[in-house]
Amino acid sequence: MSFSNDWVLEAGPLDWCSPPERTRKVRAMESEDDAGLMARYAQGDMRAFELLYSRHRSALYRYLARHARDPEVTNDLFQEVWSKVIANRSRYEPRAKFRTFLFRIAHNCFIDHYRRQSLRPKQEYADGEDWEDALPAPAHESPDTRAEHAELMVRYRKTLNALPAEQRDVFLLYEESGLSLDEIGAITGVGMETAKSRLRYALAKLRAALATPSTQSDAGAHATPLQEPGI
Amino acid sequence: MTGPEREEEFEQFLQQRTILPHRLAETERFEPPAEVDRVVLARAKAAIHTPEPAPVFRPARWALPFGLAATLVIAFAVNLHLRNPVQQDLAAPGSAPPVVKRVALSAEDNAAAPAYARAKAERRVLTEASRTLELKSAREAVADSASPMAPQMARAEPESAASYSSDRQRLMKGNTRVFSLAADKRLSPEQWLAKIQQLRHEGKDLEAEREQAAFQKAYPNYRANTAD
Numbered sequence: 001m002s003f004s005n006d007w008v009l010e011a012g013p014l015d016w017c018s019p020p021e022r023t024r025k026v027r028a029m030e031s032e033d034d035a036g037l038m039a040r041y042a043q044g045d046m047r048a049f050e051l052l053y054s055r056h057r058s059a060l061y062r063y064l065a066r067h068a069r070d071p072e073v074t075n076d077l078f079q080e081v082w083s084k085v086i087a088n089r090s091r092y093e094p095r096a097k098f099r100t101f102l103f104r105i106a107h108n109c110f111i112d113h114y115r116r117q118s119l120r121p122k123q124e125y126a127d128g129e130d131w132e133d134a135l136p137a138p139a140h141e142s143p144d145t146r147a148e149h150a151e152l153m154v155r156y157r158k159t160l161n162a163l164p165a166e167q168r169d170v171f172l173l174y175e176e177s178g179l180s181l182d183e184i185g186a187i188t189g190v191g192m193e194t195a196k197s198r199l200r201y202a203l204a205k206l207r208a209a210l211a212t213p214s215t216q217s218d219a220g221a222h223a224t225p226l227q228e229p230g231i
Numbered sequence: 232m233t234g235p236e237r238e239e240e241f242e243q244f245l246q247q248r249t250i251l252p253h254r255l256a257e258t259e260r261f262e263p264p265a266e267v268d269r270v271v272l273a274r275a276k277a278a279i280h281t282p283e284p285a286p287v288f289r290p291a292r293w294a295l296p297f298g299l300a301a302t303l304v305i306a307f308a309v310n311l312h313l314r315n316p317v318q319q320d321l322a323a324p325g326s327a328p329p330v331v332k333r334v335a336l337s338a339e340d341n342a343a344a345p346a347y348a349r350a351k352a353e354r355r356v357l358t359e360a361s362r363t364l365e366l367k368s369a370r371e372a373v374a375d376s377a378s379p380m381a382p383q384m385a386r387a388e389p390e391s392a393a394s395y396s397s398d399r400q401r402l403m404k405g406n407t408r409v410f411s412l413a414a415d416k417r418l419s420p421e422q423w424l425a426k427i428q429q430l431r432h433e434g435k436d437l438e439a440e441r442e443q444a445a446f447q448k449a450y451p452n453y454r455a456n457t458a459d
Contacts, residue, residue, distance in 0.1 A: 061263040082271045
């Protein structure tokens with residue numbers, strides 16, 4: 001966790017504190033769990049929300065991005081999920097982890113998105129080019145390394161997209177959310193053993209794709225849309 | 232790849248939560264754009280300053296019509312009950328006639344009233360009581376005619392009716408004041424005789440004779456004086 005981003009620690013209720021006291025309070029808040037931060041935000045503490053947001057923004061964004069494969073859709077869904085969290089701040093009860101609550105909202109938003117999308121013709125991003133390649137790459141890598149990594153990642157992503165939607169969902173939830181298989185089963189509406197089985201199948205296919213270069217480059221270009229839980 | 236190897240890889244994945252090599256995993260660089268961050272934080276901040284809308288109470292659709300109908304039914308029933316309670320009580324067989332109770336109460340109330348008003352009230356009360364008795368006897372006659380003891384009861388009917396009418400006459404008579412000289416015990420024999428003489432002078436012979444008879448009954452030993 002880092003506060004180095006420019007969007008955190010904006011003007012807030014700790015502005016009246018002296019710098020050492022503010023640092024101490026921020027550190028104390030940092031050790032607070034998500035449920036406590038959500039409760040503080042419901043009482044009007046904006047800094048608690050900033051900290052909560054900083055904890056989960058990357059994982060949630062990655063989960064949505066790897067599902068949607070479209071930056072605009074990803075950004076829209078990301079904002080929609082957080083808007084629902086904000087709207088439900090007073091009704092949130094810490095019966096489960098905040099992370100479970102967050103990814104359940106994300107999962108449901110994704111199902112709604114695919115329902116809406118099923119009524120419209122599918123739009124390919126940049127004439128079939130994988131949109132993730134358009135993201136800026138780290139500058140410290142050499143061109144050869146970048147090419148090698150890019151080839152591996154292309155295979156990996158295409159295999160991931162070719163996975164059945166249920167397997168991909170469980171795999172992405174496990175990789176990105178940090179939740180247990182029990183919690184993932186609860187989010188997706190299946191039992192823990194079913195979630196584990198789906199994860200096992202997804203992992204076997206992805207390992208096979210990473211182990212055999214040049215065979216799967218064009219395989220599985222079309223991803224299966226996510227279905228409702230239990231289908 | 233054998234089963235145990237796969238199982239080992241699966242367990243390893245469960246621990247590491249990624250199948251990519253460490254360096255490649257680091258290149259998974261999907262981060263929300265700064266603009267999206269600003270939008271989300273701005274929404275969160277605006278939500279704090281905007282109070283949440285209170286849940287609006289929405290009554291059920293059937294509540295208003297049901298309430299109106301219930302009110303009308305209750306109002307009608309109360310109105311009907313208050314309008315004529317006497318008839319309802321009279322119609323109920325076997326119950327004590329409430330008129331009698333009302334009569335008793337009014338008689339008590341009239342105890343302190345003047346004599347004329349009291350007599351008038353008593354007469355009215357007795358009239359109502361007799362009417363109630365008539366209703367009751369008629370109802371009993373109808374009820375008894377259907378029973379196996381009807382002939383015996385029919386024989387007893389004239390007697391009860393006669394006694395009832397005589398009682399009524401006696402009651403009515405008792406309430407009319409009879410002014411008689413004989414009843415006036417304050418008159419001395421001389422005064423009574425003077426009154427009788429006065430009646431004769433006035434030409435009221437019948438009354439004089441009746442008073443004379445009453446006087447002789449009251450004072451049988453006064454013959455000697457009258458001889459004078």
